[in-house]
Amino acid sequence: MLKLKRLVISGMATFGIVGFLVSCGGGDGDDGPVFNPDVPPQDVEVVSGDRFDGEVRNTISWEYDETTTDYNVYWDTVPGVTTSSDKVVPSDTGLNYIVHSGPDVYAGQTYYYRVVAVSDDQTSVPSAEVFGIPQETETPTSLNDVVWNGAGTLVTVGDSGVILTSANGTTDPWVTAGEIPTSESLAGVTWDDVNVQYLVVGAGGTVLTSADGDQWMLQESDVAIDLEDVAWTGDEYIVVGKSGTVLTSPTGEELTWEVRSIPSDLTNTTLNGVAVGGDTIVMSGTNGKIFTIHDKNLDWDELNWTVQTVGNNDLNDVTWNGSAFGIVGSNDTVLISLDGITWEERVPGTPNITFVGAVQWDSGIPVDPILAAVGSAGTLAISPDSSSGYSVPTNDVSEEVQLSAITWVDDGVNNPYFVIVGNDGTLLTNQQ
16 A cells, blocks of 8 residues: 555645645655654544444544554544543554444544554654544435535435435434425435525436425426436526436426437436536536536527547546536546536546545535545545545445445534435545
């Protein structure tokens, strides 16, 4: 494993990318790197949460350093952890992470950690203090998408009509929404800050709206096709789905949907994701298909669209960060574009991962947005690129775990963090 150190690289237009430099571990003599006890473990992070039939847990990770022979992690439920604090007895461990679970770990409790590196008879100074707040899941059902409204409510949707809400996914628990008028699988959710409502789409043409995330209204979509994703353009909703389906509707208490004409070569394509950047709309689909609308304010005709095939991998999600689009997909696919037309392939360095979700900023784009992608084998990749990205160990890295969606929470008061959902009711947070 490479010894990597993170830092922010200025001047990189795409996604405010967090980069890496190769760490020298404190020395560069003929005998190789030398352990330096004055250097604490770097880049310590916590992923917190639960998976159905599992335990709530915190996964504490750090930058691996080959000069280190062991690590000790100390914890407390109040700030100010020292080496006199309790030492974590891990329920699982790897080269650069341990899992803290069991009778000491409760949902909704804040846990503070510091990491100390050990090399033979030497120990390093403690790392910076980090914290995590695990919450337990409410369902064994796979969760497919998650959104934050910017004002105190997270909504996640899943199979069998499941909708859960939480004020923050950390100190406040996840609860099942009050009235859900469908049992269809729900695939996508967005927040519309103009009309102050959530919109959810799913199987069989299902469309739901809600002002508070708790009480939901079933809307007529006039199609019976499975719908996969939804975005708010600023003046209308755009929904995508199987068979190249594209629907749009201006907002209102009763939505009025129009089925848009599409290129003939998209009729066998499932459009999995949609994102809006300025006047440009980008839709990603199966078999490498990318469908771009150049000006969302013009008529939907072939003079206003471009269809491309970029590779042959399924493209599962697309996002916009204020200056560039990002698409993620199967077989480690990551694509970046400034205009939705010219795409640059990134090499994330992950081992045959299917990326399913790219981070969404439905409630507003932060000053320095960071591209993050989640997918198979419990993978969370930050700024996925082999030269500038890194993976964060999550609570369960077994092959059967699939993380489906990720959103960003920043209330302007507390430290911002990612909220991640996945199969078997997985609900996680990652402090950044």
